[in-house]
Amino acid sequence: MSETVDSSSGGDVQATGDGSARVTTGEVTDAQEVARAGRRWSPQKIAFTVVIAVVVVFLVIKATDNLRQFVIVTLNGVTLASLYFVVASGFTLIFGLMRVVNMAHGSLYLLGGYLALKLQESWFKEDTGLGISLSGATDAEYGFFGWFVPLILATILIGFAGVAMQQVFLRWNQGQELRQALITIALSVIFADQMLAAFGGISKDIAAPSAWPTSVLLPGDVRFGFFRGVIVLGSALLIGVLLFLVIKRTRFGKIVRAGVDDRDMVSALGINVNLVFAGAFFIGALLAGFGGVLGGTMISLAPGQDTAFLLNSLIVVIIGGMGSLAGAAIGALALGLVDAYADVYLVIGGTDLTNYSILVTFALLVGVLAVRPLGLFGRPA
Amino acid sequence: VNPVVSRGWMSWPVLAIIVAVAALAPALTSDFFVNVILTKALWLGVGAASLIFLAAYGGMVSLAQVGLYGVAGMTYANLVLADGGSSAAWNPWLAVLAALIVATIVGLGFGWIAARSEGIYFLMITLAFSVLVFYFFSQVTQLSGFGGVNNLDLPGILGNPESDPTPRYYVTLVVAVVVFVVLRGLATRTAFGLGLQGVRDEPARMRALGFDVTRHRMLAFALAAFVAAIAGVLSVWYNRRITPGSINLGQTIDILIIAVIGGLYRLEGAWIGALAYALIDNYSREWVPDVGNVLGSARFNTIIGLVFLIIVLLSPSGLIGIWENLKDRVRGGRRRGGGTPTTAGPEGGPAPGTVN
Numbered sequence: 150m151s152e153t154v155d156s157s158s159g160g161d162v163q164a165t166g167d168g169s170a171r172v173t174t175g176e177v178t179d180a181q182e183v184a185r186a187g188r189r190w191s192p193q194k195i196a197f198t199v200v201i202a203v204v205v206v207f208l209v210i211k212a213t214d215n216l217r218q219f220v221i222v223t224l225n226g227v228t229l230a231s232l233y234f235v236v237a238s239g240f241t242l243i244f245g246l247m248r249v250v251n252m253a254h255g256s257l258y259l260l261g262g263y264l265a266l267k268l269q270e271s272w273f274k275e276d277t278g279l280g281i282s283l284s285g286a287t288d289a290e291y292g293f294f295g296w297f298v299p300l301i302l303a304t305i306l307i308g309f310a311g312v313a314m315q316q317v318f319l320r321w322n323q324g325q326e327l328r329q330a331l332i333t334i335a336l337s338v339i340f341a342d343q344m345l346a347a348f349g350g351i352s353k354d355i356a357a358p359s360a361w362p363t364s365v366l367l368p369g370d371v372r373f374g375f376f377r378g379v380i381v382l383g384s385a386l387l388i389g390v391l392l393f394l395v396i397k398r399t400r401f402g403k404i405v406r407a408g409v410d411d412r413d414m415v416s417a418l419g420i421n422v423n424l425v426f427a428g429a430f431f432i433g434a435l436l437a438g439f440g441g442v443l444g445g446t447m448i449s450l451a452p453g454q455d456t457a458f459l460l461n462s463l464i465v466v467i468i469g470g471m472g473s474l475a476g477a478a479i480g481a482l483a484l485g486l487v488d489a490y491a492d493v494y495l496v497i498g499g500t501d502l503t504n505y506s507i508l509v510t511f512a513l514l515v516g517v518l519a520v521r522p523l524g525l526f527g528r529p530a
Numbered sequence: 531v532n533p534v535v536s537r538g539w540m541s542w543p544v545l546a547i548i549v550a551v552a553a554l555a556p557a558l559t560s561d562f563f564v565n566v567i568l569t570k571a572l573w574l575g576v577g578a579a580s581l582i583f584l585a586a587y588g589g590m591v592s593l594a595q596v597g598l599y600g601v602a603g604m605t606y607a608n609l610v611l612a613d614g615g616s617s618a619a620w621n622p623w624l625a626v627l628a629a630l631i632v633a634t635i636v637g638l639g640f641g642w643i644a645a646r647s648e649g650i651y652f653l654m655i656t657l658a659f660s661v662l663v664f665y666f667f668s669q670v671t672q673l674s675g676f677g678g679v680n681n682l683d684l685p686g687i688l689g690n691p692e693s694d695p696t697p698r699y700y701v702t703l704v705v706a707v708v709v710f711v712v713l714r715g716l717a718t719r720t721a722f723g724l725g726l727q728g729v730r731d732e733p734a735r736m737r738a739l740g741f742d743v744t745r746h747r748m749l750a751f752a753l754a755a756f757v758a759a760i761a762g763v764l765s766v767w768y769n770r771r772i773t774p775g776s777i778n779l780g781q782t783i784d785i786l787i788i789a790v791i792g793g794l795y796r797l798e799g800a801w802i803g804a805l806a807y808a809l810i811d812n813y814s815r816e817w818v819p820d821v822g823n824v825l826g827s828a829r830f831n832t833i834i835g836l837v838f839l840i841i842v843l844l845s846p847s848g849l850i851g852i853w854e855n856l857k858d859r860v861r862g863g864r865r866r867g868g869g870t871p872t873t874a875g876p877e878g879g880p881a882p883g884t885v886n
Contacts, residue, residue: 250650318843326650327591331790331842334783338835346823346832456779460661463654471651504669511662515643518655522646 193519200516211494220371222493223486228377230485231385232444236458237465237477238392239436245409245472246429248326249319252333254437255459256340257307261438262445262454263348265303266355269295293358296446304439311434312427319430320423337455345452352451355442381443388436392474405429409472464510468517470527479525487513539718540798545711552703556696565695571808572699572706573768575801577761578788579709580754586795587717588750589730591653594640595758596785597660600777602633602762604667607679607772614675622685630759637755638748645747648733660782668774678773682766691770702764706801709757714797716753726750780831787838793848802849810834 212219240254251257273295318332357376364372365379396402404425408415416422444454464484469476491506517525556564577599584590608615609625620628644655667674689697717723725746728736733743766772784807792803814833820826825833845851 248650250654327653328842328846330650330653331786332839334786335835335839335842338780338783338787338838339832342829342831342835343824346829456661459779460658460665463658463661467651467655467658504671505666507662507665507669511659511666514655514658514662518643518646523651 191520197516197520200512208490208494217369217371218493220367220369221373222489224371224373224378226486226489227482228374228381228447228485229488230481230483231382232440232447233461233465233485234385234478234481235388235443236437236440237462237469237481238388238474239433239440240462241466241469241472241474241477242392242405242429242436243433244466246405246412247319247323247408247426249315250326250330250333251433252330252459253314253337253340254333254433254462255455255457256337256344257311257434257437258441258444258458259344259450259452259455260310260340261303261307261441262355262450263344263441264306264438265299265442266348266353266445266450268299268302269355273299290359291356293360296356296358299355300439300442303442304435307438307441308431308435311430311437314434315427315430320426323426337459341452341455344455348450350452352449353445354449355445357446377447381447384439384443388439389474389478396474401425401428464514466524467514468524470521470524472528473524473526476524476526483513483517484510539714545707549703549707553700556699561695564699565691566812567805567808569695569699569702569768571801571804572702573761573764574785574788574807575804576706576709576764577758577785577800578792578804579713579797579800580757580761581785581789582792582794582797582800583713583717583757584750584754585789586797587723587726587730588747588754590645590648590747590751591794592644592656592751592754593653593782593786594637594644594656594659594663595754595761596777596782597663598633598637598640598755598758599762599765600660600663600667600772601636602629602759603766603772603777604673604679605629605632606763606766607682608673611683613680614677615673615679617679619683622683626685626763629763630756633759633762634752634756637758638752641748641751641755645744645751657782660777661779664774664778667777674772674774678771678775680771682770682772684767684770688767698767702768705760705764709760710797710801713757717797722746722749784834787834790838790846791841791848793850795847796850799848799850806849807834810837 208219236254236258240251243249243251243254269291273291314333314336318336319329322328322332357380361380362375365375366372367378394402396405404415404420408422408425412422415425440458441450444450444458448454461484465477465480466472467480468483469478469480487509488506491509492503495502495506495509521527552568555568559568577595580598581592581595584592604615606622606625606629609618609620609628610622611617611619640656640659644652644659647655684691687697688701691698717726725736725741728739729741729743729746736746737743765776769776788803788807789800790803791806792799792801810833811830814830815827818825818827818829818833841848845855847854
């Protein structure tokens with residue numbers, strides 16, 4: 150909890166520092182309220198802390214009950230969080246720089262998955278000789294490149310699709326946030342319907358390379374899925390580090406950070422903001438597409454997954470604070486763990502409440518917003 | 531997208547004529563048209579009106595309205611005699627009352643959280659709420675049944691809609707007119723409504739004047755939740771069933787599309803948009819040509835998505851905006867002999883729902 154206190158008092162300094170200039174927006178006042186609340190422990194904050202403490206104690210009891218199960222559930226949560234992070238980091242990057250809420254982000258995710266599947270099926274599917282197989286694609290053997298090439302191609306294609314979307318539909322109405330959100334909603338409706346037409350309503354998987362093991366043995370006799378535990382988690386860590394380095398160390402990252410704080414000033418300094426915006430949209434969409442291929446291999450591709458991942462990205466960035474990479478990581482971790490724990494541990498005194506698990510996600514969202522209306526790492530726009 | 535709210539006020543005679551024409555509709559058209567187009571447009575309009583009320587007068591574009599009407603619909607469906615759900619077999623009117631109360635309380639809770647954020651944040655948070663309601667009912671099959679809750683018991687006043695949909699049409703019409711008149715009066719003629727408009731335009735000044743801005747927005751949200759709950763009850767009366775699929779993201783977007791097609795800044799727009807939507811929904815299947823897999827009778831969502839896209843791209847204030855723009859042009863043309871509109875037009879001006 151001490152972290153939250155620190156960051157909120159940091160927000161206070163910032164808010165009062167230029168408070169006179171920005172006092173007209175509602176959010177600054179909210180931020181100040183929150184900052185003040187951070188110092189004197191508002192009832193919301195006390196309640197939030199108590200709930201967190203109860204949840205932690207509950208989990209510790211469950212963990213001592215069956216440690217092996219706890220480790221697996223935790224790993225499930227962390228790998229789910231990795232996928233959420235990959236997708237949501239793209240969402241938060243686009244939002245942070247351009248204030249564009251890309252409601253078609255989930256569609257880009259699903260489209261990325263479907264593209265990779267299509268590429269894999271049409272280029273790498275080899276006849277195993279038997280010809281007839283009842284379960285279809287799952288029986289085919291794929292080499293490493295049969296998975297990796299579709300991954301790279303689909304990811305890049307989705308990046309360009311994102312740029313095209315931004316250039317055609319969003320570039321000329323920069324600053325009209327609501328209109329841009331509505332445009333991307335319209336696009337997501339069309340995307341969803343067209344994907345249903347092209348790929349059907351049946352859930353499909355992208356096949357991982359056949360040479361990869363299905364699971365790995367961890368210390369303590371815990372078996373965990375190789376793709377989930379190694380590839381997805383590893384990709385998320387790699388992307389997190391890469392994004393961090395790009396944002397913190399490169400010129401592009403500097404411009405992005407400056408743009409998040411003051412877009413007008415950046416363009417006044419002679420930087421080609423349009424190019425930077427296109428670049429950010431490319432990376433943002435690319436991450437959605439990449440997530441789609443990972444998700445399509447790890448879970449499945451089906452109509453409705455676009456909604457699911459739009460919702461996940463929304464919750465992650467609302468919890469973490471919009472535009473913050475660290476926020477996306479923390480938000481994804483919180484959401485992934487809550488999803489995983491609630492699916493298993495929501496059994497109280499013999500009554501199985503696991504189908505109410507969505508309420509726990511909701512409680513997480515409400516709890517964070519009650520204490521910090523702008524999310525954990527959020528700053529006033 | 532959202533221009534400053536229209537000061538236009540549909541005069542009472544115009545309203546009376548429209549209601550009279552609507553009342554004569556069963557005599558003029560077929561049962562099919564009355565039921566599938568008009569009744570549907572009326573209840574969809576009530577749902578969209580709850581969104582437009584918040585957007586136009588409160589500057590809050592809420593996507594939680596479908597979630598809230600889903601809460602009302604599910605509450606009703608579970609309390610009356612039905613196939614699936616808890617089927618508590620209450621008196622339908624008592625169930626209506628309970629549905630309205632439950633949805634309003636849920637709305638008050640949503641409002642408590644969401645009212646503290648603004649603009650695009652508000653949109654995202656309310657969208658998350660709506661989708662969470664959908665997932666809740668998909669997961670909790672005790673409440674939503676395995677194939678939805680079907681064959682809901684209806685109040686006696688609706689008669690038997692399968693053989694004669696007219697009573698249900700009149701009930702829906704009366705409710706819609708009452709919602710329209712009361713909401714409009716509340717928003718433009720009461721201290722609460724004027725305060726809400728003040729909060730929309732100048733939250734900082736309203737705060738300085740001693741208004742509790744957040745509470746005002748929260749109460750407006752609860753009021754809109756009440757209206758959404760009415761739409762929820764009307765929708766289950768219309769469908770006689772409710773499934774989680776009928777309150778999913780698609781429906782959330784449909785209500786948004788209706789509000790945007792009508793124009794996000796006048797209450798009348800809700801029903802105009804709903805009528806346009808119902809007409810497109812029903813007739814597009816006949817006149818849209820089949821273009822491979824891409825377009826055709828099965829691709830209704832693509833068509834409605836394209837219509838929505840075109841409206842947002844060309845006329846952000848919807849059909850009402852197009853109409854008012856034309857009116858302004860004609861009037862301006864008469865008065866000054868030029869084509870210049872008298873106002874900046876619906877395109878001008880910052881959207882009240884946006885930050886920056």
